[in-house]
Amino acid sequence: MFKRCKCIVFFLSLLATPTMVGAEYGDVLINNYSDAAGMRPVVFPHWFHRIRFRCKVCHADLGFKMEAGGNQINMLKIIDGEYCGACHNGEVAWSVENCDVCHTGKAGQPTQVHQSTASKLTTTTKRKQTESVQ
Amino acid sequence: MIRQYKLIGNPGASQFQVTGLIFLVLYSVATVQAAEEVRSGKQVYDAFCGACHTAGVLQAPRLGNQEDWRAREKQGLEVLLSHALKGFKNMPAKGGNPTIKDEEIRNAVVYMLVSSGFDQYADKSATGEEDKKKTDTVVTEKKAPVRKQLASSANQFNRLMKSSSDWNLPPDKDGIHDPETPGTLLLQAPRVAFDSLSKAKSGNRVDWVKALEAGEISPRYERLNDDAKPVVMDLNIVREVKGSMPDVVYPHKQHTEWLDCSNCHPAIFIPQKGANQISMASILLGQKCGVCHGKVAFPVSECRKCHSKQKTAATEANQQGN
Numbered sequence: 164m165f166k167r168c169k170c171i172v173f174f175l176s177l178l179a180t181p182t183m184v185g186a187e188y189g190d191v192l193i194n195n196y197s198d199a200a201g202m203r204p205v206v207f208p209h210w211f212h213r214i215r216f217r218c219k220v221c222h223a224d225l226g227f228k229m230e231a232g233g234n235q236i237n238m239l240k241i242i243d244g245e246y247c248g249a250c251h252n253g254e255v256a257w258s259v260e261n262c263d264v265c266h267t268g269k270a271g272q273p274t275q276v277h278q279s280t281a282s283k284l285t286t287t288t289k290r291k292q293t294e295s296v297q
Numbered sequence: 298m299i300r301q302y303k304l305i306g307n308p309g310a311s312q313f314q315v316t317g318l319i320f321l322v323l324y325s326v327a328t329v330q331a332a333e334e335v336r337s338g339k340q341v342y343d344a345f346c347g348a349c350h351t352a353g354v355l356q357a358p359r360l361g362n363q364e365d366w367r368a369r370e371k372q373g374l375e376v377l378l379s380h381a382l383k384g385f386k387n388m389p390a391k392g393g394n395p396t397i398k399d400e401e402i403r404n405a406v407v408y409m410l411v412s413s414g415f416d417q418y419a420d421k422s423a424t425g426e427e428d429k430k431k432t433d434t435v436v437t438e439k440k441a442p443v444r445k446q447l448a449s450s451a452n453q454f455n456r457l458m459k460s461s462s463d464w465n466l467p468p469d470k471d472g473i474h475d476p477e478t479p480g481t482l483l484l485q486a487p488r489v490a491f492d493s494l495s496k497a498k499s500g501n502r503v504d505w506v507k508a509l510e511a512g513e514i515s516p517r518y519e520r521l522n523d524d525a526k527p528v529v530m531d532l533n534i535v536r537e538v539k540g541s542m543p544d545v546v547y548p549h550k551q552h553t554e555w556l557d558c559s560n561c562h563p564a565i566f567i568p569q570k571g572a573n574q575i576s577m578a579s580i581l582l583g584q585k586c587g588v589c590h591g592k593v594a595f596p597v598s599e600c601r602k603c604h605s606k607q608k609t610a611a612t613e614a615n616q617q618g619n
Contacts (some may be wrong), residue, residue: 176565184472185463187487188500189593202441203475206468209593210487210501217516217527223557224520229588249520263480267472272433277473278500280591281583 186277191231194274197266204268225249232274325569338422341401344394350409354467354486355387361462363414370415374406464502499596506551515612529553535606536575544606581587 186192189209197204212221221227225246228234234246241248242259248255257264275282299448307334342350342360342531349357358365369377381402384390391397467486474484487501494514508514508560519525534547552561560567573585578595580587591597 164520185459185466186471186473187465188596190471190473203478206474208484208487210503211485211490213505213516214490214514214594215516216520217518218555218560219527219557220517220520223559253502254519261477261480264483265480267468267475267478267480267484269475272473276592279583280597281587284581 184277188278190277192268192272192275192277193232193236194268194272195232195235196237197268198270203263203266203270204272204274205265206268207265233275316363335400335404337396338401338404338406339406342408345394345397346405346409348489348492349486350393351462352465352467352486353470354489355482356386358413359416360412365412366413366415368617370410374410374418374421377402377410378406497595497599499598500594506554506596509554511610527554528557530558537608538604542600543604544608545603546606547603549554 169233182250187208187210190208191207192204193207194204222229226234227246236246238259240246241251247265248259252258336344347360349355350360353359353362353365358369379385380388382391382399391402404422407418410418429551466472467488468474468481468484474481491501491503495504495511496502497504497507505514509516516526517523518527530549531554532549534549536545536547538544565585566573575585577597579585580590583591586603587597595602
């Protein structure tokens with residue numbers, strides 16, 4: 164009985180591990196095309212950008228949809244001055260040759276807004292389902 | 298050295314020298330007294346060192362983490378001290394702040410060692426008697442939580458709440474960045490940026506609205522224009538809600554400081570009274586207010602920030618009647 168409890172506790176701690184990432188609130192992991200192209204996925208730090216720009220600049224003027232992975236951004240659009248490329252052009256912010264400053268994510272992660280309420284709730288549900296299967 | 302610095306730093310000093318020796322002597326005594334207020338290790342740590350040594354920015358050994366310090370401690374206090382004073386690898390000289398006094402740096406190094414479990418340094422800190430006392434109290438203060446941490450691993454299980462040491466982790470420790478790529482090490486650690494911003498209880502632990510109001514940050518409203526001012530609309534919308542929760546007051550003002558009308562209207566909210574069905578369930582799942590709140594704007598755990606208007610007795614009676 165005691166052993167079984169120990170097993171369950173161990174199993175729960177394993178399940179809990181993936182959600183215990185310490186990503187900053189609002190960090191967006193973008194992996195629409197990166198994994199397939201053999202690049203690390205992009206981590207977009209909302210906090211760093213909102214210190215410098217108000218939401219309006221990207222989400223109204225530059226047309227970023229407020230949805231993780233909803234913008235189908237690729238490098239061609241960026242070098243043509245769309246999306247990130249509107250600023251990351253060597254004039255407003257550093258330019259595109261610094262590939263690995265954006266492409267810093269660990270490979271294989273899904274596109275998502277980190278620490279979001281919705282993702283926490285859905286992860287909890289998934290975990291409960293797995294537990295009940297046990 | 299301190300005296301020289303003070304004299305050079307003060308444009309009035311040369312006048313004193315010209316005016317007469319007596320004044321110079323008086324002045325020097327006064328400045329030295331002021332300058333000799335050596336801060337305790339904890340004070341220095343909290344003000345400067347903590348920005349990196351709490352979270353371990355750029356592999357800085359973390360306070361309270363004996364493993365981080367073990368190999369360093371073996372080199373001896375004087376080596377550590379000289380690294381802290383002159384800089385070593387990622388550690389800038391005096392943490393990048395040359396105004397900190399040498400004794401204060403010593404106190405901070407000793408404070409970090411003692412707090413990380415190396416009690417033998419407890420009496421190595423201070424230069425003055427007074428400071429010794431200060432450090433001693435700090436040491437006893439700090440010892441307690443360290444011991445507690447070691448003794449109570451069973452108490453650490455808490456699936457839904459992170460401890461404060463896990464907030465605002467540096468990129469190479471946050472679990473989503475790849476610590477193997479050099480780009481990760483170029484990124485700013487959130488804690489460093491947030492240090493001077495108004496604090497909040499959730500989200501980034503930064504109160505962004507307050508930070509903007511207080512001028513702690515000045516984000517651009519236009520991509521290329523530093524001086525563009527936002528088109529602010531000062532209009533509160535009150536939404537009466539079911540149940541016992543206070544009604545919601547939606548302030549256009551704080552929202553239009555950051556956003557454009559087109560960000561919300563008409564796709565998320567139809568700009569017409571009574572046209573929008575909003576529920577907490579939809580917000581929690583990322584709809585309506587939840588498009589931002591719970592993702593990047595303050596999270597939904599801050600109930601009272603929205604539910605801020607006490608219901609009138611009449612509406613309450615009316616609702617009970619229903």
